[in-house]
Amino acid sequence: MILKLKKKFSKCYLISILFICVFQSDNVLASREPIIRVLISKNNNIRIRSDKSIPLTIKGKFFSNKKIKGLTLKNEKNRKILYFDKNKEKKFDLKSNQQFQLRSSDGRGIWVGQKRFPGKINVFVLDSEILVVNVLGIEKYLSSVVGSEMPTKWPMEALKAQAIASRTYALKQKGNNLFDIDSTQKNQVYNGLESRTYKTLRAVRSTRSLVMTYNNKLINALFHSSSGGMTENSQDVWKNAYPYLKSVKDFDKNNPKFKWKKTFSNKELINLFPNIGEIENIEIINITSTGRVKNVRVIGANGSDQISGVDLRKKLGLNSNFVRFKLIEEELENKFSAKKSLIVFGQGSGHGVGMSQWGAKYMASKGQKAERILKHFYRGVQIKPFRKDYL
Numbered sequence: 001m002i003l004k005l006k007k008k009f010s011k012c013y014l015i016s017i018l019f020i021c022v023f024q025s026d027n028v029l030a031s032r033e034p035i036i037r038v039l040i041s042k043n044n045n046i047r048i049r050s051d052k053s054i055p056l057t058i059k060g061k062f063f064s065n066k067k068i069k070g071l072t073l074k075n076e077k078n079r080k081i082l083y084f085d086k087n088k089e090k091k092f093d094l095k096s097n098q099q100f101q102l103r104s105s106d107g108r109g110i111w112v113g114q115k116r117f118p119g120k121i122n123v124f125v126l127d128s129e130i131l132v133v134n135v136l137g138i139e140k141y142l143s144s145v146v147g148s149e150m151p152t153k154w155p156m157e158a159l160k161a162q163a164i165a166s167r168t169y170a171l172k173q174k175g176n177n178l179f180d181i182d183s184t185q186k187n188q189v190y191n192g193l194e195s196r197t198y199k200t201l202r203a204v205r206s207t208r209s210l211v212m213t214y215n216n217k218l219i220n221a222l223f224h225s226s227s228g229g230m231t232e233n234s235q236d237v238w239k240n241a242y243p244y245l246k247s248v249k250d251f252d253k254n255n256p257k258f259k260w261k262k263t264f265s266n267k268e269l270i271n272l273f274p275n276i277g278e279i280e281n282i283e284i285i286n287i288t289s290t291g292r293v294k295n296v297r298v299i300g301a302n303g304s305d306q307i308s309g310v311d312l313r314k315k316l317g318l319n320s321n322f323v324r325f326k327l328i329e330e331e332l333e334n335k336f337s338a339k340k341s342l343i344v345f346g347q348g349s350g351h352g353v354g355m356s357q358w359g360a361k362y363m364a365s366k367g368q369k370a371e372r373i374l375k376h377f378y379r380g381v382q383i384k385p386f387r388k389d390y391l
Contacts, residue, residue, distance in 0.1 A: 011133070033137040034386070038168055038190055039179040040112060041132035044075040048121065049085070050131070051108040060100025062092065071109075072328060073123070073130055098125040109193045117192035128274035133179045134192070142167055143204045145188055147195035148329055149223075150357055151315055155364035158357070159203035163375040164383065168221035170209040171386060197338040207370065209385040212378055218390045219307055219381055224350025225357050226252040227290075228259075228322045231377065233351035236288040237310060243379045247290055247351055249372045252358035257319055264316070266330055272315060276300030282325045291323045292352065310351075319349040354378065 022234045050056045050069025058066050061390070069087040073094070080094040102110060103119040109116035112132055119136025134141075142163055146152075150162045166188055173181045183190040222240060223233070227250040235241035252258060264272070269279045277300040285295040293309035309321035323346040330339045355377040363373045372382055 012169075024115065026029075033139055034139050034171060035135060036180040036181060036183055037136045037137050038136070039131060039355065040115075040117060040134045040183045040190070040192070042129055042291060043132075044073075044080070044129055046073045046123075046132060047071075047111075048073075048102060048123075049111045051106055051111060051116065054104060054106040056102050056110060057105050058100055058102050061098065063100060066138070080130065089363070093190050094125045094130075096125060096127050099123060112192075115192045115194050117180075120179075127217060131178060134183075134190075138167060138170060139204055139208060141170065141190065143200045144192055144195045146193045146203055147191050147197055147200040148189040150361075152197045152199045155371065156199065156203060156359050157368065157370045158364035159199060160207050160370035161360050161364070162223075162357065163200075163207045163223045163371045164212060164370060164374060165202045165223050167207070167209075168218055169223075171211060171231060171391070172218045172220060196240035210383055211386045211390065212374060212381040212383055213390055214242075214381050216390060219244050219378060222351070223357060223377075224352055224354065225376060226250070226255050226257055226348045226350065227352040227356045227359070228252070228320065228346075228348025229361075230290040231353075231354065231356055232288060232290055232292060234353050236290075236292065236294065237351050237353050244381050247381050248377060248379070250356045250359040251362040252348070252356050255358040257260075258347060259344050260319055260349075262316070262346070264342040264346045265316050266341055266342070269340075269342060273298055273300060273305055274307050275303065277302035279327065279342065281327065282342070290322070290352070292320070296325075300332060315348060316344065318344060318346060318383060320346055320352060322347045322352065 047070065055067040055069060058068055068084050071082055072082070073082050082092045082094055083090060093183070100123050104110050106367045109118045110121055112121065117134045118140050121131040124131040124133065129315055145166045146159055146162050149166065168190060170181055175181060181187045186234050188321065203390055212221055219252060224247065229250055231248050234245035235318055266278060268302065273279065276298065279298060279300050281299040283297040283301045284293055285297055288294055291310065295306060296312055298307065307315070313321040323361065325343050326343045326345065327340045330341050355374065359377070361375050363376065375381060375384065
């Protein structure tokens with residue numbers, strides 16, 4: 001009996017020691033984890049609240065660690081005001097350049113609008129708008145980004161590749177005084193706790209701190225959905241020529257946006273190009289080595305307009321600038337008048353530079369590891385733990 005008790009005590013003691021070591025190790029890692037400030041809202045009407053019974057703590061010039069359930073910020077008769085859930089009649093006027101912070105001990109996060117966010121929330125009152133910024137560790141941030149940018153049902157090695165690319169991209173952003181990175185496609189999509197799953201947590205933890213470097217500096221780890229067969233050289237989309245962002249073969253054929261088309265009526269074209277009248281022709285001036293449109297000339301009844309492929313994509317809301325054009329006669333009741341509509345035939349989705357997410361999925365499904373996937377799309381890079389001198 002005594003021997004059994006000793007064995008149980010030894011087992012419990014060993015488990016306790018292991019638990020303490022793991023807990024301390026996690027604390028050490030957390031203390032070294034870079035912090036990122038993510039712009040999650042740019043609005044004048046914002047609702048922020050706790051999740052159920054655990055209150056928020058608000059701290060600022062006029063609020064000193066006040067416990068609250070929730071608050072609302074809004075424009076009201078040319079005034080920016082704030083009021084708390086428990087006393088909606090008492091309204092506080094917000095002045096320009098005022099700021100405050102909200103935090104919670106609740107692991108379920110803080111509600112901002114319809115999404116929950118971990119970490120702290122900074123609120124900045126500006127002349128024209130109110131900015132809401134989520135402040136948290138880079139690894140927590142990434143566990144949502146991976147699920148926001150890539151379907152979590154995809155192969156684990158593709159998710160790992162996305163985690164490393166997104167970590168590199170985020171840490172490369174220098175930001176400004178208020179935030180480092182946007183939460184939309186302008187940078188990379190971040191939906192807070194809503195996009196965090198077991199698989200995204202695993203993908204982030206198994207690649208913890210890993211980034212891509214070139215000459216011991218973080219790369220500009222651009223990525224996109226689908227290139228349409230070949231990724232693009234960076235200098236053919238933007239001015240900068242990065243040696244690691246060269247055109248390579250993509251493996252993205254098995255995706256719904258590999259080939260697509262979009263139609264514009266004559267009326268829509270006139271609204272898009274109001275200065276040149278009815279569209280008569282679209283001439284492709286030059287293309288990139290992969291076949292993407294670099295510049296076009298849109299010819300109308302009253303003149304013409306030259307525009308880059310990148311700007312044309314934005315103007316027409318196209319999936320990519322890997323496109324060709326066909327003008328067709330519209331059927332009209334008055335057969336004596338002729339109007340033309342436009343069909344745009346395209347391939348791929350996104351700017352086409354860097355990692356193709358659909359290509360990463362295909363490579364992972366064929367047994368390729370995350371490192372191999374990344375080194376295919378980013379030429380000559382190294383993958384290693386982040387250090388501050390890589391910035």
